[in-house]
Amino acid sequence: MAQSSKGQSAQEKKRPPRQALEPLAASSSSSTGSKLDVVSKAILAPFTHRKHDSSKLFTDLAPVIMTPRMMNAATVSGKPRASVGGSGSTSRMDFATLGRAPLRLGLGSRRITSRDLQIVEATDELLDAEVPEPEGVASDVSLLRGFNATIPSAEKSRIRRRQTRNVDAPRLGLRKLGQNARGLLGQEEDHESESVASDDDVVVVSRTVPRSTKRKGKRRGRQSLSAGKTFGREELVRQTREIERDKENLHVRRTLVNSEIAEITNKIEALDAMRAKLEQDLLKLQEDELELDDELEGVRERLELEESTSRGARSPAHANHVSQSSRRRKGPMFLPSEHDELPPGVAFMTLTGHTNPITALDFSEPYGTLVSASQEDPQPRVWDLLTGEELGRLRGHRGTVKCMQVEDYVCLTGSEDSTVRLWDLRRVDEEDEWEGEGEMLSLSDVAEDDESRDGGEAKTNGIRSGTSGTGSTEERDGSCVRLLEGHTKAVSTLYFEDECLVTGASDKTMRQWDLTTGQCVMTMDILWAISHPPVAPSGSALPNHFFSGAVAASGTFAVPTPPYADGTWEMYQDFVGAVQFWGYALVSGSGDGAVRMWDMRTGQPHRTLLGHTGPVTCLQFDELHVVSGSLDKSIRIWDLRTGGIFETLKYDHAVTSLQFDTRKIVAATGDNGVKIYNRTSMQQSTLMINGHTRPVEKLRYMDRYLVSGARDAAVKIWAL
Numbered sequence: 001m002a003q004s005s006k007g008q009s010a011q012e013k014k015r016p017p018r019q020a021l022e023p024l025a026a027s028s029s030s031s032t033g034s035k036l037d038v039v040s041k042a043i044l045a046p047f048t049h050r051k052h053d054s055s056k057l058f059t060d061l062a063p064v065i066m067t068p069r070m071m072n073a074a075t076v077s078g079k080p081r082a083s084v085g086g087s088g089s090t091s092r093m094d095f096a097t098l099g100r101a102p103l104r105l106g107l108g109s110r111r112i113t114s115r116d117l118q119i120v121e122a123t124d125e126l127l128d129a130e131v132p133e134p135e136g137v138a139s140d141v142s143l144l145r146g147f148n149a150t151i152p153s154a155e156k157s158r159i160r161r162r163q164t165r166n167v168d169a170p171r172l173g174l175r176k177l178g179q180n181a182r183g184l185l186g187q188e189e190d191h192e193s194e195s196v197a198s199d200d201d202v203v204v205v206s207r208t209v210p211r212s213t214k215r216k217g218k219r220r221g222r223q224s225l226s227a228g229k230t231f232g233r234e235e236l237v238r239q240t241r242e243i244e245r246d247k248e249n250l251h252v253r254r255t256l257v258n259s260e261i262a263e264i265t266n267k268i269e270a271l272d273a274m275r276a277k278l279e280q281d282l283l284k285l286q287e288d289e290l291e292l293d294d295e296l297e298g299v300r301e302r303l304e305l306e307e308s309t310s311r312g313a314r315s316p317a318h319a320n321h322v323s324q325s326s327r328r329r330k331g332p333m334f335l336p337s338e339h340d341e342l343p344p345g346v347a348f349m350t351l352t353g354h355t356n357p358i359t360a361l362d363f364s365e366p367y368g369t370l371v372s373a374s375q376e377d378p379q380p381r382v383w384d385l386l387t388g389e390e391l392g393r394l395r396g397h398r399g400t401v402k403c404m405q406v407e408d409y410v411c412l413t414g415s416e417d418s419t420v421r422l423w424d425l426r427r428v429d430e431e432d433e434w435e436g437e438g439e440m441l442s443l444s445d446v447a448e449d450d451e452s453r454d455g456g457e458a459k460t461n462g463i464r465s466g467t468s469g470t471g472s473t474e475e476r477d478g479s480c481v482r483l484l485e486g487h488t489k490a491v492s493t494l495y496f497e498d499e500c501l502v503t504g505a506s507d508k509t510m511r512q513w514d515l516t517t518g519q520c521v522m523t524m525d526i527l528w529a530i531s532h533p534p535v536a537p538s539g540s541a542l543p544n545h546f547f548s549g550a551v552a553a554s555g556t557f558a559v560p561t562p563p564y565a566d567g568t569w570e571m572y573q574d575f576v577g578a579v580q581f582w583g584y585a586l587v588s589g590s591g592d593g594a595v596r597m598w599d600m601r602t603g604q605p606h607r608t609l610l611g612h613t614g615p616v617t618c619l620q621f622d623e624l625h626v627v628s629g630s631l632d633k634s635i636r637i638w639d640l641r642t643g644g645i646f647e648t649l650k651y652d653h654a655v656t657s658l659q660f661d662t663r664k665i666v667a668a669t670g671d672n673g674v675k676i677y678n679r680t681s682m683q684q685s686t687l688m689i690n691g692h693t694r695p696v697e698k699l700r701y702m703d704r705y706l707v708s709g710a711r712d713a714a715v716k717i718w719a720l
Helices: 002-014 017-031 034-047 054-065 068-075 095-100 114-128 143-150 152-165 174-181 233-311 316-323 443-453 472-477 526-531
Strands: 346-351 358-363 369-374 381-384 389-393 401-407 410-415 419-424 480-485 491-497 500-505 509-514 519-525 576-582 585-590 595-599 604-609 616-621 625-630 634-639 645-650 657-660 664-668 674-678 683-687 696-702 705-710 715-719
Touching: 143 152, 143 233, 152 233, 358 696, 358 705, 369 401, 369 410, 369 705, 410 491, 410 500, 419 491, 500 576, 500 585, 509 576, 519 526, 585 616, 585 625, 616 657, 625 657, 657 696, 664 696
Parallel strands: 358 401, 401 491, 491 576, 576 616
Antiparallel strands: 346 715, 358 369, 369 381, 381 389, 401 410, 410 419, 419 480, 491 500, 500 509, 509 519, 576 585, 585 595, 595 604, 616 625, 625 634, 634 645, 657 664, 664 674, 674 683, 696 705, 705 715
């Protein structure tokens, strides 16, 4: 085709301009008729006013006006032209080609090419070609078919059928009847020429016949108005095809609507995902705000301490005791920069040394000093959390240590031997064992001795920065500086602040101690509290416990624990499961399932929180809430303002240890993982990576630093 067109162009250069158009006009009239004449005139019109060489003008126009059909007919004479969709020399024209073509025949936009004319020539054949429908109605409809199904002209067949089926009905005045039924005034003028019948009108004709003409006997039914309307076979076949096409059109429209609904659904899901992401970001901002509040509170406490110390209002020893105040009111610790590099939710350190399940643990600060105890081992171990090395043991108890609390370099432990011991962790490496003889030291004596050894400077770390003792008292007493005796059974829980200590034991009593003198200043009897419940405002006694068989005055308290995740169980004998005080307010959890609030000035309980159905094993409280865990497999959050249950968390096993702050609740719930409940988002998560192989028993955390002890005798350190 290319060679023939070049040869033809070379011959046209030698011809006069008028002669060059004659074969083109003849070929154009034979192939395209009047359509091409109109297009040719439109193309030649802009060039009539130009002063160019005639031969060059028509030489440039020749390949533009020549269409592929004309060139094919000129070069391949006597050969049938390729039809649309055929296998001729021209390219195949289909709906895809038609859809991609610009079809811009405007004279001011660009030059019209042979491609445009080819599409114009093939348009009629493309529109007349039968489009193969896919399998299934409207499952994958072509563009042209879908267009025809959605344009307004698709309803013409239905309108035609309705008009065909219309019948002549007598004027019944349906509009006037409807207006009268609605209480509207009808128009008086008549419109005899207008038809009142429609598809929605139900026509009922009441024919008035004189009584004299009524026939006696069998009554004849009325005849339908359309009974006399008949259609031929061709009309019925045509209506059948139209109805089928209309049904297909409905399927096409339904598919389009479903597609739009699906698209809207996807957009809604995307927006929901974006909303959830933004809500998570908002929750993160709330957690950051709570963290800043905690940090601000801790900084303010330190500022008050510095101001009081600078004014000389308190002695340096007392200032040290103030710095040992409850970690519940301390802000986040200023951790080393390496802490940020730790992967969150992973146990990055494991302390192995115990051979039995962990019964108690506590630590002074992140990367500080850790003390842990295990079953059947009366000597708790002291660890350096910075290196993971064991520093020594606390020797003196004759039974398993069941509870402890560490504040800076001071450690208090309670044991099954019914005694409480106060330890100076700076002397843990000394081998001398305290035998209970010689001079007893108070907590203030330990603080003053610490200042004298440090030259009056503030202590940064009791164990690593303090020098070894040289005094005679240290050489005689070892690391245990005080022994507290008074309970008759195992000490199961303790809590101290400043120089005040409260202990709870299996003898069903709680004792308040003065650490400066080592004397018991008050005894609170839980059995007496059970027998003397608080009085309600109406004058009647309030229920004070959930079962009475387990709190008999005589005998040993013992309750089987629910099976742990590994199937093991044991007898729970700690009647006083947890204590904590703040100022004069004391909260205790006991084996009768009650959470009691006491006034430490009088030793009397003034409120009992009932809800647990098993012994309370652990608790903690702040200004607004009390959080308690129990063997009934639940954690309950109590509202101190109303005394009611604010929230309840259910688990599969018994809760043995917990701790909370404004952002989260961390708990040991009888399985191998550590449970974390986000109080902001109310979502549960579990620490499992590189974790314990048996159920977790005890845990403590500060800021993002968590230490846990389990029944596998291992101690794990986690980054939260």
